Amino acid sequence: MQDFRNLAVWRRAHELALAVYRETSGFPDSERFGLVNQMRRSAASIPTNIAEGCGRGSDADFARFLHMALGSASELEYQILLASDLGHLLPAAADSLLDQVQAIKKMASSLARKAQLTRITKRPADS
Structure with a gap:
Protein backbone atom coordinates (compact mmCIF):
# COMPACT_ATOMS: atom_id res chain seq x y z
CA MET A 1 0.00 0.00 0.00
CA GLN A 2 1.35 3.41 -0.94
CA ASP A 3 0.39 7.02 -0.35
CA PHE A 4 -1.47 8.15 -3.46
CA ARG A 5 -0.29 11.73 -2.93
CA ASN A 6 3.23 10.58 -3.84
CA LEU A 7 2.12 9.54 -7.34
CA ALA A 8 2.70 12.08 -10.12
CA VAL A 9 -0.34 10.74 -11.99
CA TRP A 10 -2.58 11.39 -8.97
CA ARG A 11 -1.23 14.94 -8.60
CA ARG A 12 -1.87 15.64 -12.30
CA ALA A 13 -5.36 14.13 -12.06
CA HIS A 14 -6.13 16.24 -9.00
CA GLU A 15 -5.02 19.38 -10.85
CA LEU A 16 -7.23 18.39 -13.78
CA ALA A 17 -10.23 17.96 -11.48
CA LEU A 18 -9.64 21.42 -10.04
CA ALA A 19 -9.35 22.87 -13.55
CA VAL A 20 -12.61 21.21 -14.63
CA TYR A 21 -14.39 22.65 -11.58
CA ARG A 22 -13.05 26.12 -12.42
CA GLU A 23 -13.96 25.91 -16.12
CA THR A 24 -17.46 24.56 -15.54
CA SER A 25 -18.31 27.28 -13.01
CA GLY A 26 -19.05 29.58 -15.94
CA PHE A 27 -21.37 27.19 -17.79
CA PRO A 28 -25.02 28.21 -18.20
CA ASP A 29 -27.42 27.36 -15.38
CA SER A 30 -29.28 25.06 -17.77
CA GLU A 31 -26.23 22.74 -17.73
CA ARG A 32 -25.88 22.68 -13.93
CA PHE A 33 -27.51 19.26 -13.55
CA GLY A 34 -26.41 18.00 -16.95
CA LEU A 35 -23.02 18.49 -18.48
CA VAL A 36 -21.50 20.33 -15.49
CA ASN A 37 -22.42 17.48 -13.16
CA GLN A 38 -21.16 14.84 -15.59
CA MET A 39 -17.84 16.59 -16.22
CA ARG A 40 -17.19 17.17 -12.55
CA ARG A 41 -18.02 13.58 -11.64
CA SER A 42 -15.78 12.20 -14.40
CA ALA A 43 -12.94 14.54 -13.46
CA ALA A 44 -13.16 13.72 -9.75
CA SER A 45 -13.42 10.00 -10.49
CA ILE A 46 -9.95 9.91 -12.04
CA PRO A 47 -7.91 10.81 -8.91
CA THR A 48 -10.48 9.06 -6.72
CA ASN A 49 -9.91 5.72 -8.45
CA ILE A 50 -6.15 6.18 -8.33
CA ALA A 51 -6.36 6.88 -4.60
CA GLU A 52 -8.63 3.90 -3.98
CA GLY A 53 -6.32 1.62 -5.96
CA CYS A 54 -3.41 2.71 -3.78
CA GLY A 55 -5.37 1.67 -0.73
CA ARG A 56 -5.86 -1.85 -2.01
CA GLY A 57 -3.53 -4.62 -1.04
CA SER A 58 -2.45 -5.99 -4.39
CA ASP A 59 -0.92 -4.91 -7.67
CA ALA A 60 -3.86 -6.52 -9.49
CA ASP A 61 -6.35 -4.34 -7.59
CA PHE A 62 -4.21 -1.27 -8.20
CA ALA A 63 -4.12 -2.00 -11.94
CA ARG A 64 -7.90 -2.55 -11.97
CA PHE A 65 -8.53 0.85 -10.37
CA LEU A 66 -6.10 2.50 -12.77
CA HIS A 67 -8.18 1.06 -15.62
CA MET A 68 -11.30 2.54 -14.03
CA ALA A 69 -9.52 5.90 -13.87
CA LEU A 70 -8.71 5.53 -17.57
CA GLU A 77 -12.38 13.63 -22.85
CA TYR A 78 -15.66 13.28 -24.73
CA GLN A 79 -17.48 15.65 -22.37
CA ILE A 80 -14.82 18.32 -22.98
CA GLN A 100 -4.08 17.26 -19.47
CA VAL A 101 -6.40 14.29 -20.00
CA GLN A 102 -4.06 12.80 -22.61
CA ALA A 103 -1.04 13.15 -20.33
CA ILE A 104 -2.88 11.50 -17.45
CA LYS A 105 -4.08 8.65 -19.67
CA LYS A 106 -0.50 7.96 -20.78
CA MET A 107 0.77 8.03 -17.21
CA ALA A 108 -2.02 5.81 -15.87
CA SER A 109 -1.63 3.31 -18.73
CA SER A 110 2.09 3.03 -18.10
CA LEU A 111 1.56 2.59 -14.36
CA ALA A 112 -1.14 -0.06 -14.95
CA ARG A 113 1.22 -2.01 -17.22
CA LYS A 114 3.94 -1.87 -14.56
CA ALA A 115 1.51 -3.04 -11.88
CA GLN A 116 0.36 -5.91 -14.07
CA LEU A 117 3.97 -6.90 -14.84
CA THR A 118 4.82 -6.78 -11.16
CA ARG A 119 1.87 -9.05 -10.42
CA ILE A 120 2.96 -11.50 -13.12
CA THR A 121 6.58 -11.61 -11.98
CA LYS A 122 5.53 -12.14 -8.35
CA ARG A 123 3.66 -15.38 -9.18
CA PRO A 124 5.20 -18.47 -7.69
CA ALA A 125 6.93 -20.66 -10.24
CA ASP A 126 4.90 -23.54 -11.64
CA SER A 127 5.85 -26.86 -10.16
Whole structure:
Protein backbone atom coordinates (compact mmCIF):
# COMPACT_ATOMS: atom_id res chain seq x y z
CA MET A 1 0.00 0.00 0.00
CA GLN A 2 1.35 3.41 -0.94
CA ASP A 3 0.39 7.02 -0.35
CA PHE A 4 -1.47 8.15 -3.46
CA ARG A 5 -0.29 11.73 -2.93
CA ASN A 6 3.23 10.58 -3.84
CA LEU A 7 2.12 9.54 -7.34
CA ALA A 8 2.70 12.08 -10.12
CA VAL A 9 -0.34 10.74 -11.99
CA TRP A 10 -2.58 11.39 -8.97
CA ARG A 11 -1.23 14.94 -8.60
CA ARG A 12 -1.87 15.64 -12.30
CA ALA A 13 -5.36 14.13 -12.06
CA HIS A 14 -6.13 16.24 -9.00
CA GLU A 15 -5.02 19.38 -10.85
CA LEU A 16 -7.23 18.39 -13.78
CA ALA A 17 -10.23 17.96 -11.48
CA LEU A 18 -9.64 21.42 -10.04
CA ALA A 19 -9.35 22.87 -13.55
CA VAL A 20 -12.61 21.21 -14.63
CA TYR A 21 -14.39 22.65 -11.58
CA ARG A 22 -13.05 26.12 -12.42
CA GLU A 23 -13.96 25.91 -16.12
CA THR A 24 -17.46 24.56 -15.54
CA SER A 25 -18.31 27.28 -13.01
CA GLY A 26 -19.05 29.58 -15.94
CA PHE A 27 -21.37 27.19 -17.79
CA PRO A 28 -25.02 28.21 -18.20
CA ASP A 29 -27.42 27.36 -15.38
CA SER A 30 -29.28 25.06 -17.77
CA GLU A 31 -26.23 22.74 -17.73
CA ARG A 32 -25.88 22.68 -13.93
CA PHE A 33 -27.51 19.26 -13.55
CA GLY A 34 -26.41 18.00 -16.95
CA LEU A 35 -23.02 18.49 -18.48
CA VAL A 36 -21.50 20.33 -15.49
CA ASN A 37 -22.42 17.48 -13.16
CA GLN A 38 -21.16 14.84 -15.59
CA MET A 39 -17.84 16.59 -16.22
CA ARG A 40 -17.19 17.17 -12.55
CA ARG A 41 -18.02 13.58 -11.64
CA SER A 42 -15.78 12.20 -14.40
CA ALA A 43 -12.94 14.54 -13.46
CA ALA A 44 -13.16 13.72 -9.75
CA SER A 45 -13.42 10.00 -10.49
CA ILE A 46 -9.95 9.91 -12.04
CA PRO A 47 -7.91 10.81 -8.91
CA THR A 48 -10.48 9.06 -6.72
CA ASN A 49 -9.91 5.72 -8.45
CA ILE A 50 -6.15 6.18 -8.33
CA ALA A 51 -6.36 6.88 -4.60
CA GLU A 52 -8.63 3.90 -3.98
CA GLY A 53 -6.32 1.62 -5.96
CA CYS A 54 -3.41 2.71 -3.78
CA GLY A 55 -5.37 1.67 -0.73
CA ARG A 56 -5.86 -1.85 -2.01
CA GLY A 57 -3.53 -4.62 -1.04
CA SER A 58 -2.45 -5.99 -4.39
CA ASP A 59 -0.92 -4.91 -7.67
CA ALA A 60 -3.86 -6.52 -9.49
CA ASP A 61 -6.35 -4.34 -7.59
CA PHE A 62 -4.21 -1.27 -8.20
CA ALA A 63 -4.12 -2.00 -11.94
CA ARG A 64 -7.90 -2.55 -11.97
CA PHE A 65 -8.53 0.85 -10.37
CA LEU A 66 -6.10 2.50 -12.77
CA HIS A 67 -8.18 1.06 -15.62
CA MET A 68 -11.30 2.54 -14.03
CA ALA A 69 -9.52 5.90 -13.87
CA LEU A 70 -8.71 5.53 -17.57
CA GLY A 71 -12.38 4.93 -18.30
CA SER A 72 -13.32 8.09 -16.43
CA ALA A 73 -10.63 10.00 -18.32
CA SER A 74 -12.11 8.85 -21.62
CA GLU A 75 -15.58 9.96 -20.47
CA LEU A 76 -14.20 13.36 -19.54
CA GLU A 77 -12.38 13.63 -22.85
CA TYR A 78 -15.66 13.28 -24.73
CA GLN A 79 -17.48 15.65 -22.37
CA ILE A 80 -14.82 18.32 -22.98
CA LEU A 81 -15.31 17.90 -26.74
CA LEU A 82 -19.08 18.19 -26.31
CA ALA A 83 -18.79 21.28 -24.10
CA SER A 84 -16.47 22.86 -26.63
CA ASP A 85 -18.78 22.08 -29.56
CA LEU A 86 -21.71 23.55 -27.62
CA GLY A 87 -19.72 26.74 -27.09
CA HIS A 88 -19.41 26.38 -23.31
CA LEU A 89 -15.61 26.16 -23.40
CA LEU A 90 -13.26 28.46 -25.23
CA PRO A 91 -10.99 26.58 -27.66
CA ALA A 92 -7.87 27.34 -25.61
CA ALA A 93 -9.49 26.02 -22.42
CA ALA A 94 -10.73 22.89 -24.17
CA ASP A 95 -7.28 22.27 -25.67
CA SER A 96 -5.62 22.69 -22.30
CA LEU A 97 -8.03 20.27 -20.60
CA LEU A 98 -7.67 17.74 -23.42
CA ASP A 99 -3.86 17.93 -23.20
CA GLN A 100 -4.08 17.26 -19.47
CA VAL A 101 -6.40 14.29 -20.00
CA GLN A 102 -4.06 12.80 -22.61
CA ALA A 103 -1.04 13.15 -20.33
CA ILE A 104 -2.88 11.50 -17.45
CA LYS A 105 -4.08 8.65 -19.67
CA LYS A 106 -0.50 7.96 -20.78
CA MET A 107 0.77 8.03 -17.21
CA ALA A 108 -2.02 5.81 -15.87
CA SER A 109 -1.63 3.31 -18.73
CA SER A 110 2.09 3.03 -18.10
CA LEU A 111 1.56 2.59 -14.36
CA ALA A 112 -1.14 -0.06 -14.95
CA ARG A 113 1.22 -2.01 -17.22
CA LYS A 114 3.94 -1.87 -14.56
CA ALA A 115 1.51 -3.04 -11.88
CA GLN A 116 0.36 -5.91 -14.07
CA LEU A 117 3.97 -6.90 -14.84
CA THR A 118 4.82 -6.78 -11.16
CA ARG A 119 1.87 -9.05 -10.42
CA ILE A 120 2.96 -11.50 -13.12
CA THR A 121 6.58 -11.61 -11.98
CA LYS A 122 5.53 -12.14 -8.35
CA ARG A 123 3.66 -15.38 -9.18
CA PRO A 124 5.20 -18.47 -7.69
CA ALA A 125 6.93 -20.66 -10.24
CA ASP A 126 4.90 -23.54 -11.64
CA SER A 127 5.85 -26.86 -10.16
